[in-house]
Every structure is written in C-alpha cells, then in structure tokens.
Amino acid sequence: MAEAERIIGTPEVGDDAEPQSEPAAPRGRRRITALLVVAVLAYLLDLGSKMLVVARLEHRPPIEIVGNLLKFDAIRNPGAAFGFGEAFTIIFTVIAATVIVVIVRLARKLYSLPWAIALGLLLGGALGNLTDRIFRSPGVFRGAVVDFIAPAHFAVFNLADSAIVCGGILIVLLSFKGLDPDGTVHKD
Template sequence: MAEAESVIGTPDSSGADEAAAPEERPQPKGKRKIAALLVVALLAYLLDLGSKMLVVAKLEGRQPINVIGDLLRFEAVRNPGAAFGMGEAFTIIFTCIAAVVIVVIIRLARKLYSLPWAIALGLLLGGALGNLTDRIFRSPGVFEGAVVDFIAPAHFAVFNLADSAIVCGGILIVLLSFRGLDPDGTVHKD
C-alpha cells in the first residue's frame, strides 16, 4: 500500500516523498530573459520614434535627401496601409493586428528563457509599438493614422526603423525555428 501511495501521490505521502526525490521535480532553467526583451523593445521603439519625429520636423514637405547617390534617399511619406502601401482602406485592421501581436509577445515572455528569442521578440515588440503609435496618434485620426516612412532605397518600398525591426525580428525567429531553438530555451531535433 505504501508503494502505491508514493506512486500516485496520496495526501498521506505528499510531504515525505518530495524530500526523498528532488531529482523528479522540474529544475529552473535559468533567469528569464524578459529584461533583455524589454531593453531591445525600448531601444527599437525609441529609435523609431525619434527618427520619425526628426523626419516630420525636418523633412516633411521638403525635397528628399540623397544619402548614397541614387541608391538611397530619405523621403518623408505618410503610409496609411501596410507594406508597399497596400491595404490603405484597412488601417484599423492593421492597428488591431499590431495590438494582438503586442499582447501575444507579452504573454509569450512569461515562458522566455532564450536570449536569441528575447532579442527577436524585442525587435518585433519595439517595431509593432512604433507603428502602432503612429496609427493611434497621427492624422487623420485615432486608429486610422498614417505611419511615417522615410528610408527610400532605389526601386524598393519606402519604410521606417520600426519596419526594419519587425523584419529583422521575423528573420531571426525563422532562423531560430530552423535551428530547433524554442523560446523556453529547449532545443528539439525534428
């Protein structure tokens, strides 16, 4: 009877066996990487916000600035749509998607023990917050605001630092997934 109680964990045996078998309890995996995620997100957000404020103050309504000949210029553009200016009529949907992404990242952070994942999710979070700030606070109105884009490579769409952070974070997530590294720090081989 005592052996069966220790296997199924009846109330009579709960305290005695915990001390006898510490190797069976899950071990902590190290410190969570939430601080790294937040630092990366804050840095990406502040760089994006500061660059957009500078562009609106110094470049909007003026001629583009050639940075590298005809290959790269800075040009202030208001983008109510998504990437490449598509979906201009769906600004509120893009706002909702950004808000959902932010909530998902915050929920995932509770199980985050991997520094590379913290960096990737921090980039996504900072970029999503940067563009969401534009959608909420810029004209033409709340949840319908146009994003400030200004990096204009030749023969490509105009984008901003938030877009760059999102793309870099997404690429890093794909690479981590291919390598089998999960956000909780475990590695799996498929």
C-alpha cells in the same frame, strides 16, 4: 553539449543533463529584461527618427544619402507594406495590438536570449507603428505611419519596419535551428 547550444546558452534536455547552477526564475527574468531593453531601444529609435523626419524632412525635397540608391523621403503610409491596404488601417492597428499582446503573454515562458532579442525587435517595431496609427492624422486608429528610408526600386519604410523584419528573420532562423522560446532545443 553541442557547440551551438553552448554558444547560445540553451539548456540540454534529457537524462544526461547536468543540474543547472542558477535557478530558472532569475534566468527567465533576465531574458524578459533583455526583451524589454531591446523593445524600448527599437521603439525609441523609431520614435525619435520619425519625430526628426516630421520636423526636418516632411514637405521638403528628399535627401540623397547614397546617390540614387538610397535617400530619405518623408511619406505618410496609411496602408501596409508597399502602400497596400490603405482602406484597412484599422485592421493593421488591431493586428499590431494583437502581436503586442501575444509577445507579452509569450514572455512569461521565455528562457532564450536569442528569442528575447527577436521578440524585443518585433515588440518595439509593432509599438512604433502602432503609435503612429493611434496618434497621427487623420485620426485615432486611422493614422498614417511615417516612412522615410527610400532605397531605389523598393518600398519606403521606417526603423520600426526594419525591427519587425529583423525580428521575423531571427525567429525563422531560430526555428530552423530548433531553438524554442523556452530555451529547449528540439531535433526534428
């Protein structure tokens, strides 16, 4: 078994594979549990931070965290990244809902802990921004997302956006390593 496969806990595929000591069903349930724990943590951190920002920072001057390099500045973003697509809020809502459905369907075949973490980050982030789109003004499915992390010379974002980006980067890395969500490793 390759060292990387042993470390990330993926099963070996092939004729010389050793029988697994634990059944696949409990192992799959643990991965789904990991996905849900990561998603709930990401969602609650995002929701809590947005509630705090709306209560304490909105309609107030920005708070400098690291001089001019990083500040907290509450804004409402009806569009996508960098404020693009303000007229397409309903489309972003549908996309977020679709991502959630795809992750939930994929979870049934999930046997990889790294993939569970990546998908959990995506799920928690998508739920965080979807909650804003559904429940914040100006109305249902047209709500503006609360963004507040403002690095110098970059877009203002929130913890949900961070979770989505981190999950996406992890998925790209796992794909480059050849690790599939079902736990198998393919070599191209």
